[in-house]
Amino acid sequence: MSEQEQLRSIRERIDAIDRELMRLISERASCAQTVAQVKRAAGSGDDYYRPEREAQVLRQVKEANPGPLEGETLARLFREIMSACLALEAPLRVAFLGPEGTYTHAAVLKHFGQDVRLAPMASLGEVFREVEAGGCSYGVVPIENSTEGVVNHTLDLFVQSPLFVCGEVLLRIHHHLLSSGPDVAHVQRVYAHQQALAQCRRWLDANLPHADRISLSSNAEAAQRASQETGSAAIAGDTAEALYGLRAVKRNIEDHPDNTTRFLVIGRQATIPPSGVDKTSVLVSTSNRPGALHRLLTPLAHNGVSMSRIESRPSRCVNWEYVYFLDIEGHSEDPDVRQALAGLRQEAQLFRILGAYPRAVL
């Protein structure tokens, strides 16, 4: 067969695949409509978004992926298909710390897909209030984002809020070496937030061992300084690159290629059924007596439950000194987790399950 004949034959096959894809995606959307009709007929609410079911579908796609697409790419396509089907019945409105174009905006799209209605807010407090007031079904807030320093604020807001954690989103963050000069060799000075400098230390040691490293209050400020000085560079992301007219003389210089920021999805939904691979977030406090924290955590160890994270925040309440945010592997309805939580509840002064939700798939 000639090249043209071969190409024609493949393209005919692609056309046939596309017709079949269109038929199936449309049938899937019809199924979603039928689910909504059945639920309405039975009077069982109009909450059509089921995080645990979405997590199961996405995990299944990644596990059964026959290639050649990456599992993550395939899962992202399914995320969009589910997002479009859901929007047909009940478009979700999601609050986040704006403006558009931020990492949190990217996290919203990653978790909910393109068919979500965006509600950018001016502060984290407003994100919580908007969801509490019912103006939005969900909110997305950063929880582990060392460079932007907003984690603590998010934790503090949880203490006051009646909202629950309904999901988590992981976002990979890349750092670039930005400069107005032509290449790495010209760089004598590197500006960045100290966290970014730390996250790129090995790369800097290997490639710019003699350059001064100067820490500033933000990567944006670093980019601004670098844009005004010759022989200087900044570590920052894509946005700063364009904003300050700099060039990435080297991209993705972070030492850990899985440099991720974690976000939580907040909502009014107290319980999400287990998806099979879940996490439970708990807010607890204890007195400041010696050994109190150790005692608090004993029930977890006794029940073989692992804790993936613990954060402490000074309490604003007289009754206890610190509040702790625990992330536990497993769902609060799993027998071992339930027993561990019962023990924890007995030891703690304040005890609140913030939520049990599917672990991030994408």
Added chain:
Amino acid sequence: MSEQEQLRSIRERIDAIDRELMRLISERASCAQTVAQVKRAAGSGDDYYRPEREAQVLRQVKEANPGPLEGETLARLFREIMSACLALEAPLRVAFLGPEGTYTHAAVLKHFGQDVRLAPMASLGEVFREVEAGGCSYGVVPIENSTEGVVNHTLDLFVQSPLFVCGEVLLRIHHHLLSSGPDVAHVQRVYAHQQALAQCRRWLDANLPHADRISLSSNAEAAQRASQETGSAAIAGDTAEALYGLRAVKRNIEDHPDNTTRFLVIGRQATIPPSGVDKTSVLVSTSNRPGALHRLLTPLAHNGVSMSRIESRPSRCVNWEYVYFLDIEGHSEDPDVRQALAGLRQEAQLFRILGAYPRAVL
């Protein structure tokens, strides 16, 4: 059947659909790989992006869409599937006027899908240079965007550049009434760029007939002013809403709900085969003698070719007074368009076909 049984049966069908979708999308990706192999084996270049073919697929999807999804939603899902398949072989790098989060960024994603590599630039000139130098395969530049006032600059850049137009993107733009006050009734003063005021005039006449309308240099400045004064509001988009801590007291107040901004895709590819529904952009100039423009356009009328747009720019060259940018319906290879262009070429002093490309589908 009980509600639970009904739901279980629908969900089983959805699971079966998802398995089939996964199989088909993966096979489509394999086909794309085979196309690349065949082309490489035949030594026929590594340019796998074919705008005319993508446009055909998307149009076909919209036309044959059986519902219940909107044709545009379904086409967007196909855009993402094609984007993922293409990225497997040759990920596209696309330059645009940054930072991320701008309308142009949205236009890039709308046209190329999520699997594109973003290259935000600090100026329109850099977008052109980056594509000319081969650092990016394509660039996306605004061409009809009255509120941001960059159209003329784009046109001027075309005069100097060897690049071609490879596509167009249409983006719907919404205006909101933003205020720090609680509702429309409190607004005594409305700030905005004069174009935005003009685009919302009917709404303002009907809803705020007694409010002062004050035009500023940009909607962003308007939002900033409104955020500092009680009783004031600004007309601006989503981004300003979050950036200046304002609330949209009324959304989508533009008089024409299809208030769109048009972008051009620029590249080094001189000819794109006809997709069936195409446009041709031409750059021409003529002397300033009376009737010259009329004579220039006569060949179009004689051949029954419609012109969808004409823009003039003062020339920076002594040989002619003005250059004109014409958008013509049809492809430069269509017989009637070809004849019309031949006539145009004879009348014009400067004549360059900027490109023939598929009309925007989405």
